[in-house]
Each structure stands twice: as structure tokens, then as C-alpha cells.
Amino acid sequence: MSASLARFNRVGDHALSIPCDILVFGGTGDLALHKLLPALYHLHRERRLHSDVRIIALARSPHERKAYQALAERHCRAQVAKADFTEEAWAEFAQRLEYLSIDASQSGDFGRLAKLLGKNEERVRVYYLATAPNLFEDIASHLNIAGLAGPKTRIVLEKPIGHSLESAQAINAAIGAVFDEHRVFRIDHYLGKETVQNLMALRFANVLFEPVWRAAHIDHVQISVCETLGVENRGGYYDHSGAMRDMIQNHLLQLLCLVAMEAPVRFDAESVRNEKVKVLEALIPISGQDVRDKTVRGQYSAGKIGGQDVPAYYFEKNVDNDSDTETFVAVQVEIGNWRWAGVPFYLRTG
Incomplete structure (x- = not known):
């Protein structure tokens, strides 16, 4: 994932500095409203978007354009630092922001999208799939049928990519049938966090830490990602995901790899990715009795977060009342290589 993220940053910076359309599927979801639109607002404010960049949010909700702009403004105000959010900058950004109500599972709706975009096949288009992974295959296929997957288009897949090895392979095959690999970007947005990006500098550029960053000097490693919100609208x-698929198998494993990997030969995308893979290959499988001894699953009950009442998970919106989906996971893992043999890594999220 990190290799694709680096490629997207490099190619994406170029793409966003020229006229293009950025289409966000799942435009009313938490990822779009809490992460993507605030990030695009920052790019606009910093004059890193070409004046002819359109941002088109796509979702099933029947919003008019102004109503969606108001929704986006409310969320961006909450996510962007007060000093960075100005009425003037937002008014300019809102002019870029359009909305189209479509059902991503219905091929016929993509005809309306094609009409909105026009027939200019030379225009760069970036499709960001901030949706559930079960829609990835449909969206790629429908874009192709509607003539919207030409050589100037790119597609971004947000984690998780499927719910199993088989489903991930099926998604990648379906996407690959429409988009060449160099136009596919698999994104783990967690890697964009400043603290995460600083981990490699902390490890490999710090002459105090690097000599002792090994089993002989470290008793254990704890990696905790503590949530400050309930499930809310998700x-x-x-x-259908739970904390294991939502956090452990992507975000926390990425952090584990950054903490435990060897120094790459070069600090480019492919070399860093290769060192991460070596860490994953060295993980000792958890099976049998170890599952009971080294893993914990839990689910939050009613309480308060930041002074506000939060219902029990099974009373959250769109959650089954008898759900046993985990909202907390703790896992003890071990890496069977020379640097980390015998050192437990504790991964926790919830």
C-alpha cells in the first residue's frame, strides 16, 4: 500500500496541478466528509489545485448542490483548524464542489455521470472509491461501460480491499480488467499522518536510537490506536467489518512494519514496500490455543466520550441489536527474525 501511496503523491501532485476532475464515490460518508474534503480544501487554500479542477461528490442521497456544499462546509469547519478556515477560501473552494446523486450499483446511473463529465477524453479524471469494498467491482465495470475509463483516468481504492484473500483477489482482477496497473492506486490514508511519516526518520536518521532498536535492548513494543469517537454514521x-478489518489488518500492520522493518536500500516506494513485506512474512502465525491466549475482542457499552453520551454499540444506527462485531481488539504478535525474536508486539485499537 505504501508504494501505491507514494506513487499517488508523486503522480497525483502533477495531476492536480493541471485541469482535472476528482470524483469521490461515497461523497456523503465519513471518509469523504472528515478526511478527503478537508484535505482538498487545504490543497486549494495552499494554491496547489489548478483553477480548473472540479471536485464531484457522488452518493445515493438526494442532495441539491447547495445543500451538499452546506453539508461539506459544516464538516470542514469541524475538521480544519480555525486559523486555516476562512470564508473567502471556502467560498472559492465551494465553487469547485459539485454533487450528483447516483446509485453506484446501478449501471444506468452512470449515463448521467457521463453527461455531466462530457466527452473530453483528454481530461484527466481521478476516481476515488471511498465506499464499501463490495462496490469496487461494480463501479469499475460501470465506468467502463459508460466510456469513462479511458487512458487519462486513474482509480483510487481506499482500504479495506475486500474482506478476505479471495475477495481481495477478485477485486484486483476486476479493477485490472478495466484499468492498467499504473493507473490504480491503493491507499491507506493512515500513512499520511505526520507522526507516521516521521517514524522512518526517527529510526534511521537517529544515531541514538538505531543501535538499540533490537531485541537485546527492547522488552516489548506497544502500538495503540485509541479512537475518540463512536461508530456514529458508519x-x-x-x-460488517469490525475493528480487526477496519484497523488491525491495515493501519496497525503498517505501523508495525514501519517500526520493525530493516533500512531499505533506497528510500523509494518499491524498496520500502519490499522491506515491509519481509516483516509480514516473518510474523509467527497465531493459531490453536494461541488465539485464546494472545487475542482479545470487545465491544463498547453505553458511556460518555468528551462529555457526550454515546449509546452501546448495538444501539448505534444501522447496527444489528444482537451484533457481536468487535469494536476493540488487542493482539500479541511476534516477529521471527534476528532483530526481533522473542520481543512481543502488542497491537491495540478501540
């Missing part, structure tokens, strides 16, 4: 997605 119940429909989260109840």
Missing part, C-alpha cells in the same frame, strides 16, 4: 459499514 454502522452499516462497520458492523
Whole structure:
């Protein structure tokens, strides 16, 4: 994933500095409203978007354009630092922002999208799939049928990519049938966090830490990602995912790799990715009795977060009342290589 993220940053910076369309599927979801639109607003404010960049949000909700702009403004105000959010900058950004109500599972709706985009096949288009992974294959296929997957287009897949090895392979095959690999970007947005990006500098550029970054000097490693919000509006997605798929198998494993990997030969995308893979290959499988001894699953009950009442998970919106989906996971893992043999890594999220 990190290799694709680096490629997207490099190619994407170029793409966003020329006229293009950025289409966000799942435009009313938490990822789009909490992460993507605030990030695009920052790019606009910093004058890193070409004046002819359109941002088109796509979702099933029947919003008019102004109503969606108001929704986006409310969320961006909450996510962007007060000093960075100005009425003037937002008014300019809102002019870029359009909305189209479509059902991504219905091929016929993509005809309306084609009409909105026009027939200019030379225009760069970036499709960001901030949706549940079960829609990835449909979206790629429908874009192709509608004539919207030409050589100037790119597609971005947000984690998780499927719910199993088989489903991930099926998604990659379906996407690959429409988009060449160099136009596919698999993104783990967690890698964009400043603290995460600083991990490699902390490890490999610090002459105090690097000599002792090994089993002989470290008793254990704890990696904790503590959530400050309940599931909120993500119940429909989260109840079929859970903390293990939502956090452990991507975000926390990425952090584990950054903490445990060897120094790459070069600090380019492919070399870093290769060192991460070596860490994953060295993980000792958890099976049999180890599952009971080294893993914990839990689910939050009613309480308060930041002074606000939060219902029990099974009373959240779009969650089954008898759901046993985990909202907390703790896992003890070990890496069977020379640097980390015998050192437990504790991964926790919830």
C-alpha cells in the first residue's frame, strides 16, 4: 500500500496541478466528509489545485448542490483548524464542489455521470472509491461501460480491499480488467499522518536510537490506536467489518512494519514496500490455543466520550441489536527474525 501511496503523491501532485476532475464515490460518508474534503480544501487554500479542477461528490442521497456544499462546509469547519478556515477560501473552494446523486450499483446511473463529465477524453479524471469494498467491482465495470475509463483516468481504492484473500483477489482482477496497473492506486490514508511519516526518520536518521532498536535492548513494543469517537454514521459499514478489518489488518500492520522493518536500500516506494513485506512474512502465525491466549475482542457499552453520551454499540444506527462485531481488539504478535525474536508486539485499537 505504501508504494501505491507514494506513487499517488508523486503522480497525483502533477495531476492536480493541471485541469482535472476528482470524483469521490461515497461523497456523503465519513471518509469523504472528515478526511478527503478537508484535505482538498487545504490543497486549494495552499494554491496547489489548478483553477480548473472540479471536485464531484457522488452518493445515493438526494442532495441539491447547495445543500451538499452546506453539508461539506459544516464538516470542514469541524475538521480544519480555525486559523486555516476562512470564508473567502471556502467560498472559492465551494465553487469547485459539485454533487450528483447516483446509485453506484446501478449501471444506468452512470449515463448521467457521463453527461455531466462530457466527452473530453483528454481530461484527466481521478476516481476515488471511498465506499464499501463490495462496490469496487461494480463501479469499475460501470465506468467502463459508460466510456469513462479511458487512458487519462486513474482509480483510487481506499482500504479495506475486500474482506478476505479471495475477495481481495477478485477485486484486483476486476479493477485490472478495466484499468492498467499504473493507473490504480491503493491507499491507506493512515500513512499520511505526520507522526507516521516521521517514524522512518526517527529510526534511521537517529544515531541514538538505531543501535538499540533490537531485541537485546527492547522488552516489548506497544502500538495503540485509541479512537475518540463512536461508530456514529458508519454502522452499516462497520458492523460488517469490525475493528480487526477496519484497523488491525491495515493501519496497525503498517505501523508495525514501519517500526520493525530493516533500512531499505533506497528510500523509494518499491524498496520500502519490499522491506515491509519481509516483516509480514516473518510474523509467527497465531493459531490453536494461541488465539485464546494472545487475542482479545470487545465491544463498547453505553458511556460518555468528551462529555457526550454515546449509546452501546448495538444501539448505534444501522447496527444489528444482537451484533457481536468487535469494536476493540488487542493482539500479541511476534516477529521471527534476528532483530526481533522473542520481543512481543502488542497491537491495540478501540
